[in-house]
Structure formats: C-alpha cells, structure tokens
Amino acid sequence: MTDRQPRRLSDRQRLAWLRLIRSDNVGPSSFRQLISRFGSADAALDALPGLTRRGGATKPLKIASVSEAERELELAERLGVRFIAVGESDYPVLLQQVDNPPPLIAVKGSPAIFQRPGVAIVGGRAATANGMRFTRSLAYDLGSAGLTxxxxxxxxxxxxxHGGSIKTGTIAVFAGGLDRPYPPQNVALADDIVAQGGALVSEMPLGWSPRAIDFPRRNRxxxxxxxxxxxxxxxQRSGSLISARLAGEQGRLVFAVPGSPIDKQSAGSNGLLKDGATMVTEADDVLRAITPLIDQPMPPISTPPRRNTPPPAATDEDPALFESERDGLQDDDQSRVLESLSSVPTDIDEIVRHTQLSTAQVQLVLLELQLAGRIERHSGNAVSLLEAGV
Incomplete structure (x- = not known):
C-alpha cells in the first residue's frame, strides 16, 4: 500500500478545474466522474460536447471559457479570495469526507480555521430576543472550549x-458568491469574521446572487x-430542518434546543427532539457528544495555515478505456435506463438490477443524461428524471 502525498494544483490545473465546475450541468458528482474517466479536467472539457449529444441534449452545453475562468480568478485575487481544491491540505477535512464534496471552494480569510473541529448552529431568521441571547451565549461557550x-x-x-463566536473563530457559508453577502445588512459582520481570523466559504461563482434554490446547497x-x-x-417548515436532515444523511450529530410546546417558532426544533435529536440546554450537552469524535488536539485559530498542497494525482485511467465502455453500449441501453427512471428518485443499484447492465455502463449512461440536463441526482445514490426531459 503506497502512501500518496497530496500535491498542489498547478495554475493551469486550477483554471481547468474552475472551467469544468462552472460549465452547465456539471456538479460535484459529475465532476468527479469526469475526472475519474478522463484523468484530467482538460480532457473532460474536450469530451463534454460528445457526452452531451449522446445524452440527448436539445441544445449545445455551455462550457465555461478560458477567459471567463480567468476573469473570476482575477476578481478573486483582487478580493483576497482563494480557490481551494478538494484534496489540497487547506481543504476542510470534514467537508472532504461527505459524498461528492465541492471540487473547488472559494475562501476568504484564514484556512487555518478548517483545522479546528467545528459545530454548526442554525435556526430561524425571525428569532426571539431570548433565542438570540441563548445562541450568543452557547456559541461563546462552545468557541471558548475550542470549537469553531x-x-x-x-x-x-x-x-x-457568528456574533457569539467572532473572537474564538467562526465560519460563514454563503449561498451566493463571496462578493454577494446576504443579507446586505450583514456585510459588516462578514468583514469582521475575516478580520478576527475566521473565514467565509462558498462553492458558488463570484458575482452570483443567491436564489431560493441555492440555500439547500449552502446548508449541505x-x-x-x-x-x-x-x-x-x-x-415546522424551516430551512433549518433541511440542514438537520442533510446533517443526518452525512452522519453528523443532530442537536436541538427545546422551546415552548405552544410556540410555533420552536415546533420544528421540538419535532427534531421527538425524532431523536440530542437536547441542548447548555454547551456541555454538545461537548460531551462531540469531544469523543475528535481525535486530535484543537489548534488555536492563530496557527499559520499549512502550505497549500494539491489533491492526489488524478487516476491513471487511459481515456481510451472510456471509449471502449461507450462502444460496449448498445443503442437501446440508454432507452432501458430511461425506462427505469421516473420523477421519483430511484436507487442506482435498482437501475442496474432492472436493466441488467453493468454498474459502469449504467453510470456512463447516467453521466451522459445528467450532462444533457435530463436527470437529477439525489443523496443516497439515487437519481430522478427531470420533467423537461420526459
């Protein structure tokens, strides 16, 4: 077993990675498959038009140009923003462990904070004065105990x-680009987070104004x-409950602060407690649960960031192998996969059993369909047919 050390992406590779993830219909899952199949982002970019045609796209796929990616990189440099690739030493370790992590994250501030164990706190926007006061106190106590x-x-x-942990270390995750803080009244808070040694993080392009559909991605x-x-x-109908569901799917611990049973503002939190979330009334409730999971000392946020190193080398798979897989598909194989799909998410293993194709063949067809904008991927290894593709 070889111990392969991470290496830093070259400027050329980072540009190609940015182009690939900014191209239409390329998300973290398809990005990973493309790199695995073709060995590099450059080769994957060259293959995109053919893949999209075979997937049945009705119009050409918009592929991010070199000039577009260069402009975003130049803007990032002016704003003090870095793009960190999955596998590089400054990439958050915990985030790297989720299914299909973002290939690139934009970071403003100190990546050293990613080396410290973190706990997330989320909740209602229309918070009560008591809820705000308790949250600030809880964040302060957890931050003082060494948690980000x-x-x-x-x-x-x-x-x-964020306010309660501003001096001990906090991370703000954006639904839009890092140059589009939302809501606008928290611009000063975002600046203060960076000034105090924290970090701002986003997977969205610079210049991207957040839409409603972008917040679940942020919550992930x-x-x-x-x-x-x-x-x-x-x-009861809160985006925070989406965050809790995503946390559970990622194998994270889920906690909830109890509220009055007649307070509609806490109906969702109380529901989580009924479903088995850990009750929190003080910081020790969180620390007792999380501390055993942390297998390394907590460095102070003033620790200088380690040298940024790139991900392990891409697979050495010969691109010709992809062509042989493509050649091994019959004309009706895509139809067989499409017939097994509906608007209800279906497990990919079930598609393999239904079509009697190999897993590699099914994944290849699904990749083509995804790039053509005909399917959507879901957590739990499931896919569904988009209505526009029916």
Whole structure:
C-alpha cells in the first residue's frame, strides 16, 4: 500500500478545474466522474460536447471559457479570495469526507480555521430576543472550549451564532458568491469574521446572487463542515430542518434546543427532539457528544495555515478505456435506463438490477443524461428524471 502525498494544483490545473465546475450541468458528482474517466479536467472539457449529444441534449452545453475562468480568478485575487481544491491540505477535512464534496471552494480569510473541529448552529431568521441571547451565549461557550462555530450569515439565529463566536473563530457559508453577502445588512459582520481570523466559504461563482434554490446547497456545506449541527428556534417548515436532515444523511450529530410546546417558532426544533435529536440546554450537552469524535488536539485559530498542497494525482485511467465502455453500449441501453427512471428518485443499484447492465455502463449512461440536463441526482445514490426531459 503506497502512501500518496497530496500535491498542489498547478495554475493551469486550477483554471481547468474552475472551467469544468462552472460549465452547465456539471456538479460535484459529475465532476468527479469526469475526472475519474478522463484523468484530467482538460480532457473532460474536450469530451463534454460528445457526452452531451449522446445524452440527448436539445441544445449545445455551455462550457465555461478560458477567459471567463480567468476573469473570476482575477476578481478573486483582487478580493483576497482563494480557490481551494478538494484534496489540497487547506481543504476542510470534514467537508472532504461527505459524498461528492465541492471540487473547488472559494475562501476568504484564514484556512487555518478548517483545522479546528467545528459545530454548526442554525435556526430561524425571525428569532426571539431570548433565542438570540441563548445562541450568543452557547456559541461563546462552545468557541471558548475550542470549537469553531459554522453558520450561514442569515438574520436571526445565524447572526447571533457568528456574533457569539467572532473572537474564538467562526465560519460563514454563503449561498451566493463571496462578493454577494446576504443579507446586505450583514456585510459588516462578514468583514469582521475575516478580520478576527475566521473565514467565509462558498462553492458558488463570484458575482452570483443567491436564489431560493441555492440555500439547500449552502446548508449541505454548513453540515459538512461540522461534527454536529444545533437547531435553535426552527418552525415546522424551516430551512433549518433541511440542514438537520442533510446533517443526518452525512452522519453528523443532530442537536436541538427545546422551546415552548405552544410556540410555533420552536415546533420544528421540538419535532427534531421527538425524532431523536440530542437536547441542548447548555454547551456541555454538545461537548460531551462531540469531544469523543475528535481525535486530535484543537489548534488555536492563530496557527499559520499549512502550505497549500494539491489533491492526489488524478487516476491513471487511459481515456481510451472510456471509449471502449461507450462502444460496449448498445443503442437501446440508454432507452432501458430511461425506462427505469421516473420523477421519483430511484436507487442506482435498482437501475442496474432492472436493466441488467453493468454498474459502469449504467453510470456512463447516467453521466451522459445528467450532462444533457435530463436527470437529477439525489443523496443516497439515487437519481430522478427531470420533467423537461420526459
């Protein structure tokens, strides 16, 4: 067994990675498959048009140009933002362990904070004064105990979580680009997080204004950056409950602060407790659960960042192997896969059993369909047919 050390992406590789992940219909899952099949982002970019045609796209796939990627890199440099690739030493270790982590994250601030264990705190935007006060106190106590506080910079509970941990270390995850803080009234808070040794993180392009559908993606990162996630004052239909579900799917601990049973603002939090979340009334409730999971000392946030090193080398798979896999597919194999799909998420293993194709063949067809914008991937190794592709 070889001990392969991570290496730093070259400037050329980073540009190609940025182009690939910024191209239409390329997400973390398809990015990983493309790199695995073709061995490099450059080769994957060359293959995209053919893959998209075979997937049945009705119009050409928009591939990010060199000039577009260069402009984003230049803007990042002016703003003090770095793009860190999965596998590089500054990439958050916990985030790297989730299914299909973002290939590139934009970071402003000190990546040294990623080396410290984190816990996420999320909750309602229309928070009560008591909820805000409790959250600030909890974040302060957990931060003083050596934990980094992760949240989403939203109004209410998120703001209180960052505020309580601003001096001990906090990470704010954006739903849009790092040059598009949301809400606007928290711009000063974002600047203070960076000034105090914390970090701002996003997987979205610079210049991207957040939309409603972008917040679940952000919530996935919030959960992925932490050992556990604490929910405070979440209503029954709250984005915080999405964060809790994502945390559970990632194998993270889920905590909730109890509220009055007649308070609708805590109905979601109380529901989590009924479903088995750990009750939190003080910082020790969290520390007792998380401390056994931490297998290394907690360095102070003033620790200088380690040299940024790149991911392990891409697979040495010969691109010709992909062509042989493609040649091994019959004309009706894509139809067989499509017939096994519906708008309801279906497990890929079930598709393999239904079609009697190999896993590699099914994954290849699904990759082509995804790049053509005809399917959507879900957590738990499932895919569904998009209505537009029916």
């Amino acid at each position: 506080i992760v949240s989403g910079l939203a109004r209410g509970i998120d703001t209180a979580a 990162l919030i959960a992925g950056l932490a050992y556990g996630l604490i929910v405070v004052e979440a209503a």
